[in-house]
Amino acid sequence: MERREMKAQGAPQCCCGCGGGVHKCDVAIIGGGVHGCSTAYHLAKKGYKVALFERDYISSGGSGRSAAGIRHQFGTEVNIRLAQYNMQVFKTLEKDLNYPVSLEYDPAGYLWIAYSESQLAQLEKNVAFQNELGTTGSKVLTPAQIKEVAPHLNVEGMLGASWNQEDGHINPHTLCFAYADSAKALGAEIHKHTPVTGILMKGGRAAGVHTTKGDWEADSVVCCAGPWSVEVGKWLGLDVPITPERHQILITEAVERMKHPMTLCLDDGSYWKQCPNGTFMLGWGNPEEKKDTEYTSSWDFLDEVTTRVLAKMPVLGGIRLVRQWTGPYDNTPDFQAIVGATPVPGFFLNCGWSGHGLQFGPSVGRILSELVAGEKPYIDVSMFRYSRFEEGDLFFETACI
Ligand SMILES: Cc1cc2nc3c(=O)[nH]c(=O)nc-3n(C[C@H](O)[C@H](O)[C@H](O)COP(=O)(O)OP(=O)(O)OC[C@H]3O[C@@H](n4cnc5c(N)ncnc54)[C@H](O)[C@@H]3O)c2cc1C
Structure with a gap:
């Protein structure tokens, strides 16, 4: 809260000693797991100037540590529909991204x-x-x-x-690298070893990110920080229930x-x-x-x-x-993701994937790009909304461990 108020005052300033003003992009993404990388790719494909920040290396969080199982077999409508899309995409993803390293789709x-x-x-x-x-x-x-x-x-x-x-397997590391490299080829900035340390605020909106390498002004901020989204949410006074x-x-x-x-x-x-x-x-x-x-x-x-x-x-x-x-x-309390806008204008969440989120990278990266663009998502994901916890409208996924 203190950080939010502090940053809310005046125009965002660069603190990295680069001598220049703030860096600028359209969308700042926090986290270089599969969701951050896929979101970056889909936004860059739409023509957005994207800057992704990963505090460690790409795929260093849950994504690179997963069992990398991919499947159609879910128990709720939204996950079944998203899974149908994911499984279709995995078949040809390596070729579609023209990626030179195998994604080991099996x-x-x-x-x-x-x-x-x-x-x-x-x-x-x-x-x-x-x-x-x-x-x-x-x-x-x-x-x-x-x-x-x-x-x-x-x-x-x-x-x-x-x-x-x-159903089967995909390599979780090359999956993330393929999305990150493809985003980069479309003009996205991928900043590894660059922790985000605060959110810039302007006129009550999320207006960029503060990082260890300077400030990036942005129209929207997407948080794909996995379990660390709790900390990011706190900076904005949000209680992310992970x-x-x-x-x-x-x-x-x-x-x-x-x-x-x-x-x-x-x-x-x-x-x-x-x-x-x-x-x-x-x-x-x-x-x-x-x-x-x-x-x-x-x-x-x-x-x-x-x-x-x-x-x-x-x-x-x-x-x-x-x-x-x-x-x-x-x-999360119902083992379902948190996807979409939040009470802080310009600030989006894509996190809380519990134990099954690697395989949702393709579908939900695309959906985030649609939400940021103000478009209707190609699959309704409103049940993943942040407010469902406060509303008591939980819905449980039966096919997860
Ligand atoms: C043991 C295990 C087995 C699993 N098995 C499967 C499976 O078989 N199939 C499946 O689909 N899913 C599986 N999962 C779940 C899956 O790994 C996750 O749901 C998914 O990878 C989450 O991706 P993400 O991009 O949301 O988060 P992550 O991959 O965790 O990425 C978040 C990133 O944010 C970065 N970050 C955090 N804070 C900051 C900050 N302040 N600034 C910059 N960067 C920051 C972190 O370093 C991290 O790299 C498994 C998970 C585990 C742990």
């Missing part, structure tokens, strides 16, 4: 496994809804059918699964490619897949994990995840582990 399939009648009933409901909205390929499998798509799986105790062969939560993943040495899709077990929250380079990625959502954004990893996770996954995939016994890492979920 439609190796995605299984959601149920061990109880209630889990199976929810998966059946989700699949029926996906099909009703026009998703092709989503279906419910019996244990015998699960064995056909994932022959190495121990199906003991499984009642069924939902499945879509077109709770960070650590999640850990590990990766094995590469082994011969075997037929194995992304597999997620609803009984204990473990998931694993074989990546295109032959490594296996193992994850597990520990409900007791600390609610912060620290990046430290634990032995407990190593023990827990390997015990769980090996019980379901014994063929992985003896495989060597290479590394382990931690990333933050940015959980």
Whole structure:
């Protein structure tokens, strides 16, 4: 609040000692994860002069630390419709952006496994809804059918699964780099290692950003800072209801490619897949994990995840582990994103993607560019509005862990 009032007085001034006035752009973006980079690309494509600020390196936050699963399989209308768009875009994104490095798009399939009648009933409901909205390929499998798509799986105790062969994997780093580099090629400024430290205000509007390398005046500011959006919101007196939560993943040495899709077990929250380079990625959502954004990893996770996954995939016994890492979920009260305008004119949010936001980069980057341009978004995302928390109008995504 103090910062807001301080910056609200007079014209924004540059404090970097460059000797010049303030830098100028149309839209300033905070955060170089998939949402910041995709938003920058889509705005630049519309002809906006964009400046993106990432305090560390591109993809250093949740995006680069994700399991990079991509899927049609969601349980709410808005996510199913956005997912249809994302999955279509992923098929040709590398070619469409003319990107010289592989995005590793790999439609190796995605299984959601149920061990109880209630889990199976929810998966059946989700699949029926996906099909009703026009998703092709989503279906419910019996244990015998699960064995056909994932022959190495121990199906003991499984009642069924939902499945879509077109779902799978993308490389989260090259996805972010591809959007950032393509935005740059269209004229966007990409400032790495440049933390935003405040929002410039003018006449009650967000009018730019204050960074460690100077001030940038802008007509609009878009905050794509993941769990750190809470801090950015505070500068403006906004209460962004995000709770960070650590999640850990590990990766094995590469082994011969075997037929194995992304597999997620609803009984204990473990998931694993074989990546295109032959490594296996193992994850597990520990409900007791600390609610912060620290990046430290634990032995407990190593023990827990390997015990769980090996019980379901014994063929992985003896495989060597290479590394382990931690990333933050940015959980909201209903595990749905916060997208759109805020009570501060000129200030937009695109954050709160909880544990499933990497794959929404393509669709929601486009939507942010439409919202900033004052256009009607191609898919209605008003249910993601910031005010829903105050209004008590939460809507829960059932297909997330
Ligand atoms: C272990 C794990 C597994 C996951 N698995 C999946 C999955 O399989 N599929 C999926 O779709 N999603 C998955 N997710 C979720 C996904 O990673 C996130 O929802 C998504 O990447 C969020 O992207 P973002 O751009 O909103 O945020 P981030 O990628 O977190 O980017 C925010 C950026 O803002 C920067 N920043 C913060 N403050 C400032 C500041 N003041 N100035 C400048 N920059 C700042 C940060 O450094 C960061 O780079 C997973 C996440 C984790 C942690």
